[in-house]
Amino acid sequence: xxxxxxxxxxxxxxxxxxxxxxxxxxxxxxxxxxxxxxxxxxxxxxxxxxxxxxxxxxxxxxxxxxxxxxxxxxxxxxxxxxxxxxxxxxxxxxxxxxxxxxxxxxxxxxxxxxxxxxxxxxxxxxxxxxxx
Amino acid sequence: xxxxxxxxxxxxxxxxxxxxxxxxxxxxxxxxxxxxxxxxxxxxxxxxxxxxxxxxxxxxxxxxxxxxxxxxxxxxxxxxxxxxxxxxxxxxxxxxxxxxxxxxxxxxxxxxxxxxxxxxxxxxxxxxxxxxxxxx
Numbered sequence: 001x002x003x004x005x006x007x008x009x010x011x012x013x014x015x016x017x018x019x020x021x022x023x024x025x026x027x028x029x030x031x032x033x034x035x036x037x038x039x040x041x042x043x044x045x046x047x048x049x050x051x052x053x054x055x056x057x058x059x060x061x062x063x064x065x066x067x068x069x070x071x072x073x074x075x076x077x078x079x080x081x082x083x084x085x086x087x088x089x090x091x092x093x094x095x096x097x098x099x100x101x102x103x104x105x106x107x108x109x110x111x112x113x114x115x116x117x118x119x120x121x122x123x124x125x126x127x128x129x130x131x132x
Numbered sequence: 133x134x135x136x137x138x139x140x141x142x143x144x145x146x147x148x149x150x151x152x153x154x155x156x157x158x159x160x161x162x163x164x165x166x167x168x169x170x171x172x173x174x175x176x177x178x179x180x181x182x183x184x185x186x187x188x189x190x191x192x193x194x195x196x197x198x199x200x201x202x203x204x205x206x207x208x209x210x211x212x213x214x215x216x217x218x219x220x221x222x223x224x225x226x227x228x229x230x231x232x233x234x235x236x237x238x239x240x241x242x243x244x245x246x247x248x249x250x251x252x253x254x255x256x257x258x259x260x261x262x263x264x265x266x267x268x
Contacts, residue, residue: 102239
């Protein structure tokens with residue numbers, strides 16, 4: 001009888017590390033989710049060996065495999081992108097336009113965007129890539 | 133009397149394993165975890181005037197829609213690209229490389245070529261488009 005009483009707390013204590021680990025993993029996953037923000041379009045950027053860091057707060061445009069554009073959590077058309085570029089250069093001529101395009105998007109789409117950027121006098125056109 | 137003594141024993145749980153696990157996991161994740169690291173590649177399109185002016189000291193790397201490479205009109209594989217570019221730069225350090233992707237060429241194929249050439253000649257790489265396309 002005494003043996004059975006003393007065994008119960010030991011069993012409970014042996015489960016504690018497991019509970020700890022589960023809680024810690026849960027906290028980690030919850031916090032880790034902050035780093036990867038959900039994006040409107042599904043985009044897998046191309047891989048590159050480039051070491052250049054992304055600039056702070058550039059104008060970022062998402063381009064998915066189908067060539068759809070998105071900015072600030074809304075899908076935009078090419079005309080809206082043109083207007084956005086015009087407004088951005090009026091606001092800050094040194095601002096960078098950063099394109100986060102899917103690795104399988106056609107170069108035609110990339111060139112179209114580059115043309116619009118150039119039309120508006122931007123020289124700072126950057127392509128976001130994933131470091132290999 | 134005996135009941136209260138048992139309750140006291142149950143509340144005394146050692147915190148040592150908890151602290152151990154917390155520290156081990158902390159160190160583990162700090163060392164192992166890697167979040168996606170982004171970098172940027174600057175892109176520029178050459179003006180037609182620039183192309184004409186440096187025509188004699190330039191090479192065109194054409195990338196077809198299926199990823200095949202042509203260096204100055206000759207079909208090459210990706211591993212040959214670096215050697216060819218090095219040879220051109222050895223002959224003339226100001227040699228310019230124009231990357232000429234087709235409209236259907238994938239961005240990833242273009243970035244691979246861009247990476248190779250930018251590593252060798254950071255200031256001498258530009259994109260080239262067919263005449264009549266774009267503002268150039």
